[in-house]
Amino acid sequence: MSKNAISNSVIRRLPRYYRFLGELENNGYIRISSRELAEKMGLTASQIRQDFNCFGEFGQQGYGYNVTELKGEIGRILGLDKQTPMILVGAGNLGKALAAHIDFHNRGFDLIGIFDKNPDIIGTRVGDLPVMDISELDEFCSEKKPGAAILCIPRNQAEETAERLLSLGVLAFWNFSHYDLRLSHKDVVVENVHLGDSLTTLSYCLNSINEK
Amino acid sequence: MSKNAISNSVIRRLPRYYRFLGELENNGYIRISSRELAEKMGLTASQIRQDFNCFGEFGQQGYGYNVTELKGEIGRILGLDKQTPMILVGAGNLGKALAAHIDFHNRGFDLIGIFDKNPDIIGTRVGDLPVMDISELDEFCSEKKPGAAILCIPRNQAEETAERLLSLGVLAFWNFSHYDLRLSHKDVVVENVHLGDSLTTLSYCLNSINEK
DNA sequence: TAGATTGTTAATCGATTAACAATC
């Protein structure tokens, strides 16, 4: 569908477009111009038009963009019109919070299994899913074929677990372990989330305003 | 301390440098060259030297960088040599997970208070802090003067709560509510975290490899 | 039709990479 290679900067803005268009839709907007959207999002109209034109022509001269239609297009570009089965490995505080907090279905995924190795956690429920023993992982994957996994496990288990999941056919990782997963395998998709780095950035910014 | 305006791209890399240098230190490294560090981090040696030179001269020709010394310098740049008192507003799943999961002290902050408005949560403990009633917020802030806050509250309460905290002297926000905080106040520091956007990006990347 | 706004090309700006003199 995409024309050429899409730059990372553009990709990172797509979910935000999708989010804003959803809000506009909820607020009853039927159409919006690039100029108006730019103002709301803190971007330039040029950039918005350039971004959209990576994927096609979604607007109409003299009119602008139809909000619902554009949201639909971007949703399809993001792959939100279908759901990839996903599992969670590591049901500690953070894992449970994500399982409960995230609207997986609207993000292109379906959370179908949760695993941990702690006997105190195994058997408890998170939402409507039971936490399973990590020893059941192989069997579960053979049967249910999850294409993606959330890693909420300690740093030192991340690489080993990732390798195991790869061999079981998992292609994509949402990785919260403090480890920069850059697996040698090609065609593996990783989104590393470093919450600590995010907070550290806040520290930098807070301190640099104090200096002025 | 900083020479000129530092670009956002550089700022975003600083926490990652800090993290890698910590690892190197733990693994017994005494010195490292930009070339070697670049290889480990997946950057170029040029970029690393450019980045560091925004802040000063931390290396030595013919030798490279002393790991501990460089880590110390970057830590100071990031403001990690002191801790800003911080509060958490919203002690649901995600709030509790962050309170338990994040090494605040090593990120330049000190978590000193947790607030919620749900009576079922008020009074429970998260780590060694009790969850306080949000009605005690004003008094607490007047006394303890937190400079930063984590917002783990629903979207529709984010702006109002942020305004209230601002009036109480809070300068910086680590914002997990699904709302792009861009407050009109100047000198307000915000780090918006959109976990949903991160997962959506994973969806895009997963789907684009499938197309090839 | 006239006005508005897109899609797209050209110009600018900023970030990354390459090169090399300085120096440990």
Place this chain on the structure above:
DNA sequence: TAGATTGTTAATCGATTAACAATC
């Protein structure tokens, strides 16, 4: 001293912004 590697300037590359013809 010779070798290594920085700090820094210059060259390249890519992303953002400006401009405008196309067209609804």
